[in-house]
Amino acid sequence: MPPKALILLEGSKMGTGQLYVQAAKRLGLQPIVLSADPAQYDYLATENIEAIRVDTDDLDALIREVSRLRATYDIAGITGLPNPGxxxxxxxxxxxxxxxxxxxxxxxxxxCCDKFNQRQLLVEAGVPVPAYRLxxxxxxxESAAAEIGLPVILKPAVGNGSGGVRLCRDAEELAEHTIGLLGGTYTWETSxxxxxxEFAEGPYFVADVMGNRVIGIGAGKFGPPPHFVYDEYTYPAQLTDEQQAQIVDVSLSCLRALDLEWGPTNIELRWTERGPVVIEVNPRLAGTPDPQLIHLAHGVDLVTQHIKLVVGDEWDLRRRHSQTASVRFLIPDRDGTLDRIDGADQAANVPGVAEVKWYVxxxxxxxxxxxxxxxxGHVIAASPTAAQTSAILQRAVDSITWSITPYPTIDE
Structure with missing residues (x-):
């Protein structure tokens, strides 16, 4: 019999790709990665994974490549990695x-890929979303911002990873970011x-869904505005029973409105004066480190269960334990060359730390x-309580230092 293979479209530089590869192997599958640039994924060599260079934007080329592979393998399933979008x-x-x-x-x-279209469908279904214009x-x-009222969020209608997303608090910031988006400094995926x-003010939450079941709800924090760069994530979010019920209800409404009741979905929300407001629905598994946090917090391995669904096996989404898991992202404060990292091993040895990972x-x-x-990079910690996890995370992060040599300035 030919070996069973799982085709993975593209990969992930931040860790999720390696999780998929390792999970596929545990399930007795041969992972094969199709990528426009396989060399960018270091873990492919580490895991000794077959990687094939192909234009992943060309559907016909992909069909030809998968057809060729079927002569050697029993293709059990095809999926893609979260981070490319x-x-x-x-x-x-x-x-x-x-x-x-x-x-x-x-x-x-x-x-769902077009955020404007997505919002129209949500509004038609009665799902609460921020006021918006295209x-x-x-x-x-300028006209749309005047109708909605400052501050507003400006974002590309198609995109991911918070690319091009800014909070514009006044007319000057609005004009500046508009020029940045339309003036050639932003790379557009489409026209x-x-x-x-509307800037929906309030705590940020994310609901991670498989099929039509909410598996976990996390709370996130961002760095300073006007950007939306994640600083910290915690699972489970500390919610009242009523808040939990409302977020679950709104999340399931999103699935029905967008016909997304197969596979993974990631839903971002803000808790505002009028309750949960949906910021974005991503029809995919969240990228690193959400799957690791949910695994630590609830004992549900979303990567493995997703693969089972993809290959037609029965999945198991039962929670096996309850802890608090948190991640702190490591973010430089300046441009330059990263010339030193210290304390990573010390941080990894702090009891309760699950992972210290560098992306660069x-x-x-x-x-x-x-x-x-x-x-x-990031540091992940887990323990039985939120307070204990926070203390572990802080101790680990405090032990890490790095230095960045600024780029030389050009004198006028």
Whole structure:
């Protein structure tokens, strides 16, 4: 019999890709990665994984490559990694449909990729979302902001990882970021269209869903505005029973509105004066380190269970224990060259620390972009209580130091 293989579209530099590869191996599957640039994923060599270079934006090329692989392997399933974003999942869905494999509905995934379209569908279903307008130029941005009222959020209508997302608190910030988005400094995935959105003020939460079941609700904190760079995440969020029930109810309403009751979904919310307001619905598993945090907090391995669904096996989403798991992201305060990291081993040896991970290497050039790419690493800790986990995390983070050599300035 030919070996059973799991096709993984693209990968992840931040850790989730390696989790998928390791989980596939544990399930007796041969992981095969299709990527436009396999060399960017260091773990492929470490795990001795077959990687094939192919244009992952070209559906026909992918179909040809998977067809070729079927001569050697029993292709059990196809999926994509969380970090590249929704576009990868839309392609995955089309591949699964073409080869008759379990997978999400391509139309359901594609309608979520456009944030404006997504909001229209949510509003039609009565799901609470921030006020929003679509704009194609500076005049339309200014008009939309005037209608909604400052402060507003400006974001690309299609994108992920908080790329191009800014809080604009006054007319000057609004004009500056509009120029940045439309003036060539931002790389657009599609034709330039901007979502102008009410700033929903309140604590930030995220609901992680598999199928039609909310597996965990986490609380997140961001660094200083106007950017939305994650600083810390904690699972489970400290919620009242009423808050928990409302977030679950709104999350399930999102699934029905967007026809997303197959596989993983990640829903971002703010708790405002009018209760939970949906910021964004991502039709995919959240990237690192959400799966690790949920595993530590609840004993549910979302990566493994996702793979089981993808290959047609029965999954098991039962919680096995209850702890508090938190992550602190390591974020530099300046641009430059990372020339020293100290204390990582000491941090990893703090009792209760589950992982210390770096996304970059020494001598790497660092350029702050105001999105998730600013993070250079993370520390994860878990314990029976929130207070204890917080103390463990702080002790570990305090032991880590690094130095960055600023880029030389050019004298006028």
């Amino acid at each position: 929704e576009a990868v999942y839309a392609t995955v869905a089309k591949l699964c449909r073409h080869f008759g494999l379990p997978g999400p509905d391509p139309a359901s995934i594609e309608q 704009a194609a130029n500076a005049t339309e941005v 330039p269209t901007i979502l102008v959105e 290497k020494l001598k790497a050039p660092l350029i702050k972009k105001g999105d998730c790419r600013d993070c250079i």
